Amino acid sequence: MTNERQEEIRLLLQQHGHLTVAELAKSFGVSDMTIRRDLKHLAGLGLVRREHGKASYLQSAGPDTLFLSRLGEFEREKTAIGAMAASLIAEGEPVIFDAGTTTLAVAQFVSAGCVAITNSLPIAGVLGERAGVTVLVTGGELRGTTFALVGPLTRSTVSGFNAEKLFLAASGMDLERGLSTTSMLESEVKQEMLSSAKKVILVAHSQKMGRVYYHTFAHWDRVDILVTDSGLTEPARRSLTDRGVEVLIANPARRILPK
Template sequence: MSRDARWSALLELLAQHGRLEVEDAATELDVSAATIRRDLDQLAEQQMLTRTRGGAVAHGVSYELPLRYKTARHASEKQRIGRAAADLVAVGEVVGLTGGTTITEVARALAVRADIAADSTAGMGRPPALTVVTNALNIATELVIRPQIKMVVTGGVARPQSYELTGPLASGVLEEITLDIAVLGVNAIDIERGAYVHHEGEARINRLLAERAQRVVVAADSSKVGKRAFARVCSLGQVDVLVTDTGITAESSARFTDAGVTVIAV
């Protein structure tokens, strides 16, 4: 297992349990205790955790992994979800994208979709094949080099955990536009509670994207279904489609369907 893979695994275990013992982590990852101690020391130097005697604890009460450490989690599922969600976008539409690893896969799928990528006349007196509005710096960086895609980025204050822009500047832009479709990444989605994320500032921007859109798609792997997070984005009544993976249970899928949400499991 590479160092980056170990670090991602350690941070995920820490996010789940709040604290970690060296011996338990060594057994879980099938590496030596010395390797785990060295990994924890290096992560502590980056202020990703707090070292304790015999292990480590998470920073603060609410622990959120930075985006760069989330990429490998459920990677294949997120790629399939990304392609399926991208297929829901029509050529010529204005699409709003939040941040997050799953929505990054949506953006990548849009960029290489044949009917969008093939439009070489965009920008030559013709409208773009697609207009993307996002508050995510990493998504904007990937799509801005695509001449067939008009890239609109909100202002705001950047969060290093997610590369998302939040605050009044981001809100001000979104309040002045309309979207055909918004694709939201969430940390949790539940039948009774709706869609949630960890950070209240991101929840506000995601909520605005949903309010400005004619159609709202939530793209989330099945590990997010039935879970809770800190800040609510929107109620389930505002969601038209849930794109997830086949790990969703038949019961959960049926409940979403009964609530009026189309479920696409890939």
């Protein structure tokens, strides 16, 4: 419940700009102290700004915060996708988390104890606070725009990991061209991850369907499950099902602040 509440707090702050601790406490039916702890956690991730008695949504202002600004794109859908995908993790499983904003949403809802390996610094930070989760971070070169680790050292670390599940991200997905991305370095890491996991779970909002970027790193025969939102068209869903991909639809919920 804590992870879900923190996600909803962030959504509310994005919607309203700023809210007081008292307003948030009333909205969620919890104490001011609980809200302050939530805000401290979100501020530590660089997602909100804490002020005296209130908090505000942290607007990104430069290329070094591009990754954080992308969290706001289709945020409600990503939150729902993350919650559903995280429920697929069984206690004690070794799991890989690919770098990305939607895979970060998955990490924010992890409740099962597991062993997680990731090349994402934001995901490592989130999972590091989860009781019962052992976090392994790959080495490698840091990409400032995504806070992802890439390169030969990253690939070497991933190749030695035997995972039950991979939570995979993609910049684009297309029925014919498969999964694509804009970074050759990240594409190489994704391919190594695909070879190190028994089950591949693609997490992506529906607006990515039909998008093709310059490098395809996998086709649909490598994907076991797609977790997406209700914007996916029925013809696309049927086509994926025919290809052997299980499609799970996550429906965003909305919390309204009391007036």
